Amino acid sequence: MTKRPFRFSVSGGEPVSAKALAERARRAEGAGYSTFVLSDHLLNVHAPIPALAAVATATETLRIGMFVLNNDLRHPAVLAQELASLDVLSEGRLEIGIGAGWNEPEYTRSGIPFAPVATRVARLEESIAVLKGLFAGGPFTFEGTHYRITEMDGRPKPVQQPHPPILIGGGGKRVLGLAGREAQIVGFAPRIGAKTGGFRSCTFEATRQKVRWVKDAAGSRFDDLELNTYPAFRPASVTNEPRKAAEELLRKIDEREPSGLTVDELLESPHVFIGTVDELVAKFTRLRDELGISNVMVGSGLDDFAPIVERLAGR
Numbered sequence: 001m002t003k004r005p006f007r008f009s010v011s012g013g014e015p016v017s018a019k020a021l022a023e024r025a026r027r028a029e030g031a032g033y034s035t036f037v038l039s040d041h042l043l044n045v046h047a048p049i050p051a052l053a054a055v056a057t058a059t060e061t062l063r064i065g066m067f068v069l070n071n072d073l074r075h076p077a078v079l080a081q082e083l084a085s086l087d088v089l090s091e092g093r094l095e096i097g098i099g100a101g102w103n104e105p106e107y108t109r110s111g112i113p114f115a116p117v118a119t120r121v122a123r124l125e126e127s128i129a130v131l132k133g134l135f136a137g138g139p140f141t142f143e144g145t146h147y148r149i150t151e152m153d154g155r156p157k158p159v160q161q162p163h164p165p166i167l168i169g170g171g172g173k174r175v176l177g178l179a180g181r182e183a184q185i186v187g188f189a190p191r192i193g194a195k196t197g198g199f200r201s202c203t204f205e206a207t208r209q210k211v212r213w214v215k216d217a218a219g220s221r222f223d224d225l226e227l228n229t230y231p232a233f234r235p236a237s238v239t240n241e242p243r244k245a246a247e248e249l250l251r252k253i254d255e256r257e258p259s260g261l262t263v264d265e266l267l268e269s270p271h272v273f274i275g276t277v278d279e280l281v282a283k284f285t286r287l288r289d290e291l292g293i294s295n296v297m298v299g300s301g302l303d304d305f306a307p308i309v310e311r312l313a314g315r
Contacts, residue, residue, distance in 0.1 A: 002223040004294040006284065006312040009035035011067065012055075013300045015046045022058030024302065029062040031306040032313040035095055037067035037297060042106045049082050056090035065095035067230070067297055068169045068187065071123060072101040072112060076130035076147060077154075084135060084158040092159035096131075097167040097187065100124040100175060121174050122146065128166065128182050135163040167228060171201055173213050180217030180225070185295060187228040190271050192257075199259035202232060204291075207270045211291050228295035229270045229287065236273035238280065238304045243267070245274045273298065277307045284312060 010033045012021060025036050036055050038048035052064040064086065069079070087094040100120040101107070107114035115123075126144040133140035134154025142149040158164050168179035169187030179186040188210055190202035200206055207229070215222045233253065239245050246263045249272070253259050266272050270287055273280060287293040298305045 002292070003288060004226055004292075005314050006288065007034035007226070007295045008305070008309045008313055009033060009037045009063075009065065009067070009295070009297045010302045010305070011297065011300050012036065012038045012046065012051065014044060018054045021046075021051060021054055025055040025059050025062060028302055029059050031302065032309045033062065033302070034313065035063040035065050037065045037095075037097065040066055040069045040073065041103060042073075042110055049086060052086060052094075053089055056086070056093060061093075063093045063095055064090055065167070066097040068097035068099040068167065070101040070103075070106075071098055071127050072107075072115075072120065076127040077134065077149060077152065079127070080131050080134035080154045081156075083131070083164065084154065084156050087158035087160055087164050088156050092164075094158070094160065094164040095167060095185065096164050097169060097185075098124065098128070099169045099187075117172070118174070121172075121178065124168075124175070125178055125182075128168070128178075131166075132163055132182075135161075165226075169228070171210070176210055176213045177217035180214040180219075180222070183225070185226045185228055186214050187230070187297075188270065188293070189230075190232050199253065199257075199261050202269045202271045203261070203265050204268045204270060207293075208291060226295045227291065227293040228297065229293050230297035231273045231299050232271035234272075234274075236298045236301045236305060237275075238277060238301070238308070239274060240276055242275040242279060246272070249274070277311075280305075280308050281311050284308070 010028050028036050038051055039045055040048050048066045055064050083096055104114050123146045126147050130142055130147055130149055135158050139151040139153045141151055165184040167185035167187050168183040169189055171189040171191035188207055234249055237245055246267050250263055250266050
């Protein structure tokens, strides 16, 4: 397993003015974060593409990305132009995070049909093929079940060739297999629910199994992949009382649905970032050494996590 340098990304939080967003992005850049990411929901968040253009204008080296785009919200031919434009505007600093979509209430309220998982993943697979085809040189034709492209030469072309790095995120075997075959960055997510293994999906050992799925799908390209995780249940927290914070989190989880997890399993989870600076440095080092995870999205805790970024980023 190749030991890659640590990279940390931070998210943008709630909608703010362009001036405030630029100030946050410059702080992230100065603190050593690699990437500034925005989510893609029909909620109280900025639409990621115009907001990331503002971030790109305000920074010099900070990469920009989505964590992650909902494929069902845009046709890939339209998305290809928007993404290539962002890569040009940022002079080659774009990372494309994309997933199959999961938040059913957004679909219901917006009137967008919420298809079965297999259909959403199949659409995602076709969309990635279309994006790559339109980013490449010359006219592109594609005949799929969900999308059809005829002799289309996508313009503009991205600065990064053959295309900007693509992060595919998910927790199921099919999506992670797709990520292993097609992505440059693989994002691990827990799959919560009785039909998907419940909260056991967030444990260290469950994530080890997911890494094996990716490795099997990736074959010889596995060592070229960057593996990512993020805090799924609560914001990342630097605290001198990690066990107390984890007990509180577990109590809230169990109130919604019995998890069967212990406090120790929660603290060990690749999707829970609670601890002192030293403990979190040790945790991320273990994630890289044992699972190969070196790319960490810390959520919105830019300042709290700065000491950890200072100690690990690029090493």
